[in-house]
Amino acid sequence: MIMDIIGTLFSKFPLVGAIGAVALIMIFSYWFANVIGQKRMGSAIAIILSLALAFVAGKATEGSGGLADVSYFSGFALLGGSMLRDFAIVSTAFGVKLENLKKAGLPGIVALFVGVIFSFTVGVIVAVALGYTSAVDAATIGAGTVTFIVGPVTGTALGASSDVVALSIAAGVVKSILTMIITPLIAKKIKLDNPTTAMVYGGLIGTTSGVAGGLAATDAKLVPYGAMTATFYTGLGSLLCPSIGYMIVNLFL
């Protein structure tokens, strides 16, 4: 009887249950990040943990919806769905100043375009080289290489399958985590020690969590400069990848 009531709770309030579950995942991840002395990796760890749970759920249910296929966690489909995701992404543009766009100037804008096009191209080449030869699949994986948001946005627009979308997210997550880890290590080598290169760096790498984490680990004073250009990266990627990017890929494949 008790189990029935608990089951009813999860089926009556699925979104609330998902929010609670994500809160638990994040509490654990931030605690773990703190324990290993990498405070800024909290969100990256939470994403990996969530992907790992989706892996376990996928194995257990043999479904394609990860945790959302487990009846207790069906709310993940709504909380992690494209509606709330797009709603939240748009809100992050608030606070970006037009004059900051101009201040970032030529190198920032060049870095943004080069960064998005370069990452997309590398992603597409790797995808094709490893056998994802349909234009939709290659463009989605290339877009995921831009950031783990641009991947699903592009994949949804082009009608890519869920496993390719998952791959694109994984590529973006690899980029984000790697950025946090190697930025402080190679900062000197790439002359990442002043506002100009910090803005260029933000525009080239673009993954906001990776850039903020990596710069904070290098020199906290550089964070706003890098974050400023990085804010535009996902928007520019969402604009270019499913449109011009896909059309160009479609020409070659």
Next chain:
Amino acid sequence: MEIYGLGIVAFCLYAGSFVGYFIGSLLGISGNVGGVGFAMLLLVLISNYVETKKGGWSERTQSGIYLLSALYIPIVVAMAGKQNVVAAFSGGAVAFLAGGLATILSMFLVPVIGKLGKQNSIDE
């Protein structure tokens, strides 16, 4: 009011997505092409316009928008949780190679493009 902030973002998402779906149908792709990007650009333009004309939105309106951006990472965590990871792992090398190569090669472009900045004076 907080709901005004949520409403502003909702308006931007609808307006941006309208453009996105319009371009999508022009291109013959049934999808929202760049709508999120247009919505972000619209929010930047509107918020900067209000900032210069009226000194910005009220604090409570702003906190509605900040509530949404605070939910960004948790939503991404939930999004990761509903993916078909099992299928992704069967071709996992793509993710590691694509993400890894793009990151490391991009890093080495930083000093190259940074040189452009030396010719342009930027306030430090």
